[in-house]
Amino acid sequence: MASKLRYWLFKSEPSAFSIDDLAASPEQTALWDGVRNYQARNFLRDDVALGDLVLFYNSREEPLGVAGTMKIAKAGYPDPKQFDPSSKYFDAKSPADAPRWTGVDVRLIQKFPAVVSREQLGADATCAAMMVMKRGMRLSIQPVTREEWLAVHKLAGVRP
């Protein structure tokens, strides 16, 4: 029996990895790596499952907001960058036989016609309650509800 589909929000700085970068990736699929926060890692490792649906959120750089959607193409596996000394995400303390950090593969579903801004999100009763709208909530991998998923699509003017 299939497990219940979950909904998530992943943050990325567009200058590091944008939704256009994802669209330009082979098969519009890429490794979501570099998560170095334990709570976010636990979500990636334990809860994010194949087929789950994800909001792509532009963090720290304009245009802030939800740029589009993607789905999980491969569930959690060791983030290779933790073993790459040339990477800023290298972690010398991560044991090779028990990797500390997890990545997942994501595949583009759609880029929204325009980024759904924080102003739009804040003006919507459903979206305003999302974790990402809370001040000081820094978690880069967040669960969202089905209602929030649908409300963001309504604001974007597209079908889920």
Place this chain on the structure above:
DNA sequence: GCCAACGTTGGC
């Protein structure tokens, strides 16, 4: 660029 909020580190 500012600064508040948060997570991690390290001395004790």
Place this chain on the structure above:
DNA sequence: GCCAACGTTGGC
């Protein structure tokens, strides 16, 4: 195991 110092996140 506490907690101050420090580094990072992230909106403004």
